[in-house]
Amino acid sequence: MDVTLKIHRFVEGRKWVQGYSVPVSVGMTVLESLIFVKEKLDPTLSFTCSCRSSICGACAVRVNGNAELSCEILVEDLLKRYETDTLTIEPLGNFRVIRDLIVDWDPKYDRLKKIKPAIEPKPEFTAETGCKQSPEEFNKFKKYAGCILCGSCVSECNKNTLNEKDFLDPFVFVKAERLVADSRNRSPREHLQAVQDAGLWRCFNCQECTAKCPKGLDPAGAIEKLKEATFKMGLSQGVGGNHAKAIYDDISDSGMLDESKLNIKSEGFIMAGLRLPMALRLLNVGKMNPLESHPINPEIQTIKAIVKAAEKEDE
């Protein structure tokens, strides 16, 4: 059986889609199919790869709209998934393309530097005593230390696609959480403030990054952990954080969201007041009723006590 690869080419400003027919062998990876093209059909096709063992992160590409680590994903699995004999291969999304499937990491490294991506050890650590930590402390960030910087997580990030200027790449959040959660770190607050200043609360929570990470690192979860840390370290968060806190408080106060007050609690009276035209729009179709009182869950004391007990346990 052959697969048709439709590869998005880009050479010196010229863009086109080129088709190649590749015989599929059992266990053939997407990377092997690209190597077949380069070695047998078209030596001008450019892509990057190195370890072929899902470790170096160099070979991520987009297949049929989804980022994949090309050295570990099998052609036959993708043909089955998409019920097709044709795969469209593009460079990763949300990157500047250098040539064909090769993307430019330099701007990404500049973005990574925004969070001060290095640890300064606590003052009690010395060259003589070392930087020891317990297995429990290590486990708090171990997962996030496994990022291979392949860029898959940002390829379909909805927020980055719309506007990357006031947001970071998911792998940068992963790196930040790895640093913030490390018990040896002298100044986790510094990374946290930097992450917050660079758009932490603007995440759409679309889970694309978590769905695409080939290492299962859950960047969306790292973002949530960073948000939680801003509360634990007493940073003031602005609209996004106020919104999350308003929802959290509503659970303890009544058991469910009080939609009528959510905007006021999140944005303040003045900004919420500017939303009057929307409120009128909703009143008009009965989606909002100012005369309706917000119900209180009959078990609210228990719910409050559960939240309190969890907060105490978490201290």
Place this chain on the structure above:
Amino acid sequence: MKYAFFPGCVLKGAAAEAYTSMQKVCDKIGIELVEIENWTCCGASHAQGVNDLAALAVNARNISIAEHEGLPIMTVCNTCTLQLRTAKHRLDSDEKLKEKINGILKEGGHPYEYKGTSEITHFLWVLDAHPELLKGQIVRPLSDWKVAAYYGCHILRPQEIMNYEDGKNPHSFERLVKTLGAQNVEFDAKRKCCGFHAQLAAEDDVMKVTGQIVDSAFRAEATVLATPCPLCQMQLDMYEPEGREAVHSRAEVPILHLQQLVGFALGMSKEDVGFNRHVSAQAKLKLDS
């Protein structure tokens, strides 16, 4: 067929039509819904960013009430499904965490433990897994309708938790549309995020993506867009005019809850499913009597 129903906050508020249409449709096709007694908000994808353990405990409580009733849980909201299934996934795969959470529930005075005995599913998955529910019930096939079946995010991602089907190439919704007698349109935005959860924090971007999604359905000549998530529905319906402006589009498309679409095929009227509560494109929905 009987489920513990977790409606979620918006079905009791701004999307009340999603609640009434859900009740009517389930009644008609023989699904008994027993609302989880004194349920609380699932955290709306935000509470865990304030205190993860408390958000987990709150959902463990929700699930434990259904377990006590001996019923599987069904929701009709993508985010509620994700929040509840995430809690279940974490508790079922970590004995120590489960113990800790049960200690918290006990300390708070909650009478039931979290056991992990109730499955958590979404109405779309139930309809897809049980085609017999709609067999012989389609009295008004939606044969002239071109439906943009818009999944949204949380019913598809992350795959580890939302694993009813392959999130990169889902088909359940398209199958349902076909069963209802309507045509599916292929449109770019069907797995995109509507931005609802960042509506306040990234408003300009969210308006743009709202406009892009509706425009994508419009360009594919959809007569309606339907979604299994009331949050997506609210975002796309309530902000359709702003979305249009943000992307310079002239798209005007009715945005339906999944259960309203089903209700129409079951012969229900616009009033029955609460379509009069929609903000956008009311006049565009053509319904044969």
